[in-house]
Amino acid sequence: MTIVETKYAQLADAAKPLNLRGGARLGPVTVAYETYGELNERKTNAILIEHAFTGDAHAAFYHKGDVKPGWWDDMIGPGKPFDTNKYFVICSNVLGSCQGTTGPASIDPKTGKPYGLSFPVITIQDMVMVQKLLIDHLGIGKLLSVAGGSMGGMQAAAWAVMYPQSIHSAIIIAACHRHTAQQIAFHEVGRQAVMADPDWLQGDYYDQAIPKRGLAVARMVGHITYMSESSMEQKFGRKLVKKDALGYNFSKEFAVEGYLEYRGQSFVERFDANSYLYLTKAMDYFDLTEGDRKLSQVFSGVTADMLVISFTSDWLYPSYQSQAMVRALKANEIEVSYVELASNYGHDAFLVEIAEQARAVTNYLAKVYKERVI
Amino acid sequence: MTIVETKYAQLADAAKPLNLRGGARLGPVTVAYETYGELNERKTNAILIEHAFTGDAHAAFYHKGDVKPGWWDDMIGPGKPFDTNKYFVICSNVLGSCQGTTGPASIDPKTGKPYGLSFPVITIQDMVMVQKLLIDHLGIGKLLSVAGGSMGGMQAAAWAVMYPQSIHSAIIIAACHRHTAQQIAFHEVGRQAVMADPDWLQGDYYDQAIPKRGLAVARMVGHITYMSESSMEQKFGRKLVKKDALGYNFSKEFAVEGYLEYRGQSFVERFDANSYLYLTKAMDYFDLTEGDRKLSQVFSGVTADMLVISFTSDWLYPSYQSQAMVRALKANEIEVSYVELASNYGHDAFLVEIAEQARAVTNYLAKVYKERVI
Numbered sequence: 195m196t197i198v199e200t201k202y203a204q205l206a207d208a209a210k211p212l213n214l215r216g217g218a219r220l221g222p223v224t225v226a227y228e229t230y231g232e233l234n235e236r237k238t239n240a241i242l243i244e245h246a247f248t249g250d251a252h253a254a255f256y257h258k259g260d261v262k263p264g265w266w267d268d269m270i271g272p273g274k275p276f277d278t279n280k281y282f283v284i285c286s287n288v289l290g291s292c293q294g295t296t297g298p299a300s301i302d303p304k305t306g307k308p309y310g311l312s313f314p315v316i317t318i319q320d321m322v323m324v325q326k327l328l329i330d331h332l333g334i335g336k337l338l339s340v341a342g343g344s345m346g347g348m349q350a351a352a353w354a355v356m357y358p359q360s361i362h363s364a365i366i367i368a369a370c371h372r373h374t375a376q377q378i379a380f381h382e383v384g385r386q387a388v389m390a391d392p393d394w395l396q397g398d399y400y401d402q403a404i405p406k407r408g409l410a411v412a413r414m415v416g417h418i419t420y421m422s423e424s425s426m427e428q429k430f431g432r433k434l435v436k437k438d439a440l441g442y443n444f445s446k447e448f449a450v451e452g453y454l455e456y457r458g459q460s461f462v463e464r465f466d467a468n469s470y471l472y473l474t475k476a477m478d479y480f481d482l483t484e485g486d487r488k489l490s491q492v493f494s495g496v497t498a499d500m501l502v503i504s505f506t507s508d509w510l511y512p513s514y515q516s517q518a519m520v521r522a523l524k525a526n527e528i529e530v531s532y533v534e535l536a537s538n539y540g541h542d543a544f545l546v547e548i549a550e551q552a553r554a555v556t557n558y559l560a561k562v563y564k565e566r567v568i
Numbered sequence: 569m570t571i572v573e574t575k576y577a578q579l580a581d582a583a584k585p586l587n588l589r590g591g592a593r594l595g596p597v598t599v600a601y602e603t604y605g606e607l608n609e610r611k612t613n614a615i616l617i618e619h620a621f622t623g624d625a626h627a628a629f630y631h632k633g634d635v636k637p638g639w640w641d642d643m644i645g646p647g648k649p650f651d652t653n654k655y656f657v658i659c660s661n662v663l664g665s666c667q668g669t670t671g672p673a674s675i676d677p678k679t680g681k682p683y684g685l686s687f688p689v690i691t692i693q694d695m696v697m698v699q700k701l702l703i704d705h706l707g708i709g710k711l712l713s714v715a716g717g718s719m720g721g722m723q724a725a726a727w728a729v730m731y732p733q734s735i736h737s738a739i740i741i742a743a744c745h746r747h748t749a750q751q752i753a754f755h756e757v758g759r760q761a762v763m764a765d766p767d768w769l770q771g772d773y774y775d776q777a778i779p780k781r782g783l784a785v786a787r788m789v790g791h792i793t794y795m796s797e798s799s800m801e802q803k804f805g806r807k808l809v810k811k812d813a814l815g816y817n818f819s820k821e822f823a824v825e826g827y828l829e830y831r832g833q834s835f836v837e838r839f840d841a842n843s844y845l846y847l848t849k850a851m852d853y854f855d856l857t858e859g860d861r862k863l864s865q866v867f868s869g870v871t872a873d874m875l876v877i878s879f880t881s882d883w884l885y886p887s888y889q890s891q892a893m894v895r896a897l898k899a900n901e902i903e904v905s906y907v908e909l910a911s912n913y914g915h916d917a918f919l920v921e922i923a924e925q926a927r928a929v930t931n932y933l934a935k936v937y938k939e940r941v942i
Contacts, residue, residue, distance in 0.1 A: 216816030390761075421750075485806065
């Protein structure tokens with residue numbers, strides 16, 4: 195059992211703050227990150243992994259005392275697709291989150307209290323800018339790859355547009371180049387659930403009870419969208435929690451209700467309600483076309499080799515969104531591979547439908563390393 | 569402009585209460601209903617319309633002073649599919665609702681106060697039992713048809729199973745014979761949103777502030793599921809409410825957010841939060857197979873002619889659920905017509921995609937009247 199530790203880097207300060215996309219300035223900014231494997235002498239084997247909405251820097255291996263490994267341990271490690279015998283793998287917690295990197299729960303040095311809603315609204319591009327500062331800080335000139343699923347895939351797409359000279363390739367999984375009305379709508383419901391909780395207190399709850407009830411409801415909605423209808427039916431159907439017969443009352447009796455409650459309750463123990471608001475907003479703001487540009491224009495400066503992966507039963511980030519990116523990349527004659535993997539797991543597939551995804555990523559990284567680095 | 573009025577019938581009392589499926593007894597029970605057209609002498613032209621979740625008895629024409637007609641006015645009226653020149657059309661508010669028929673907001677005569685959570689949990693079959701009492705009360709021996717969409721379609725299916733001798737036909741639109749895990753899950757999120765609202769007070773809020781915030785969130789989730797992803801995209805996309813540029817704050821700025829807020833706010837003005845709990849529960853309990861019977865067995869006693877309609881983009885009650893009913897009916901050699909209508913409107917289609925649905929219903933009713941009545 196390999197034990198790893200989270201590291202921290204201060205990448206901006208009050209004297210030299212981040213200039214955010216929304217116009218605000220933010221400093222100091224600390225970033226939590228982990229690294230696995232060894233950076234080679236030529237610094238050509240570094241891969242940045244980008245986590246999804248509620249993920250963190252702990253992508254693989256074990257923290258001391260933990261019984262569960264990091265969130266993408268199936269994909270990262272010796273002999274795994276992101277092979278730590280070959281590659282130097284980095285994963286950092288995104289800006290605005292609550293797991294080590296500066297976010298709304300961090301202390302604002304000006305007031306000595308948590309930012310709460312005075313934290314500036316951030317974007318996917320701001321997250322990527324911070325990751326670029328981290329890569330600079332680590333002395334890496336060009337990444338072999340950036341890779342992520344869901345919100346992580348949006349970051350990978352943004353990297354390809356923002357820093358084409360700094361990556362050899364990008365792996366975009368179960369993601370999109372801009373949020374649709376339905377994607378915004380599901381997030382808005384979650385935000386309204388949080389903000390309707392009287393414990394939310396306009397985000398100023400840090401020395402009080404946390405807004406658990408609203409955040410749990412928000413998370414429940416999310417989990418419905420992460421599964422396919424069919425996988426939910428196979429897993430739960432109309433199974434009851436414990437009784438043989440319906441109780442004719444409002445207690446939790448269907449297994450799917452118990453699952454959602456469990457997911458909601460465990461989420462509020464580990465995630466900050468304001469970070470929920472900021473990160474969903476960042477995703478909803480995400481639109482590489484900025485409203486009116488053609489995606490093929492947006493991608494015209496991309497120089498990285500691209501791998502795009504989607505899953506057949508993912509209805510939250512449906513394949514057509516991946517295909518739109520692939521078409522726009524091809525229109526620019528950019529090297530792009532696209533794989534639509536058959537899976538019944540819905541959006542969760544990128545975390546659980548490992549076998550084929552692993553093969554695709556393994557082969558792709560070997561190809562890119564051979565074509566672009568050696 | 570034809571003006572109609574809601575009528576009321578007391579169909580059970582304390583001495584002769586309803587025996588509900590869950591074992592409870594309930595009385596008195598009052599039912600709100602409306603009728604349109606004339607019952608013919610032989611009483612062979614009566615059609616019962618069954619409303620969806622948040623509908624009411626006011627299905628067509630105008631109430632005095634109203635500028636909007638009833639909820640299915642496109643389908644009911646002179647020369648319309650449910651042609652009031654030919655048919656006697658009845659629509660009643662379901663048991664457990666809050667629009668004239670006895671429900672959790674009604675006064676419990678034992679206490680002189682609203683039932684709240686002491687109201688018994690009811691089922692789709694209980695709603696249908698009350699409708700049968702209403703039909704008896706109106707002196708109608710056999711209905712030409714029962715018809716409804718969504719929860720109304722579940723009632724129509726239950727009618728065919730429970731009272732085969734009392735209907736010539738049933739029209740089941742955008743419905744199912746049992747709720748799936750995903751359908752239960754979306755409802756459970758709504759219930760949890762209501763129950764998380766501190767104003768809900770375990771359902772005992774009637775002389776206090778109503779639990780508006782939770783109920784609005786619940787309704788917002790519902791409205792996402794009623795539209796197709798594509799129709800939401802066409803209607804809203806990433807349009808902004810008023811500004812040209814993103815505000816980088818948490819105010820409502822996407823048009824789809826404004827739409828959901830409007831829907832949530834207008835809903836809380838007209839609907840009782842406890843009725844929301846009871847009616848969603850009734851739908852979640854709905855399973856004509858009762859967990860272990862084959863649907864073809866369940867339908868073996870059906871004698872009515874059946875019309876089943878679904879819509880291509882309806883992902884809340886997908887076509888495969890309608891098709892399962894059709895197959896089970898055909899297995900019993902029951903007369904059944906099935907139409908899958910092309911529509912981009914999602915589940916809302918049965919209320920808005922009128923033209924083809926109208927043609928199907930018009931022709932079907934003419935056929936049934938000719939074959940079964942004349």
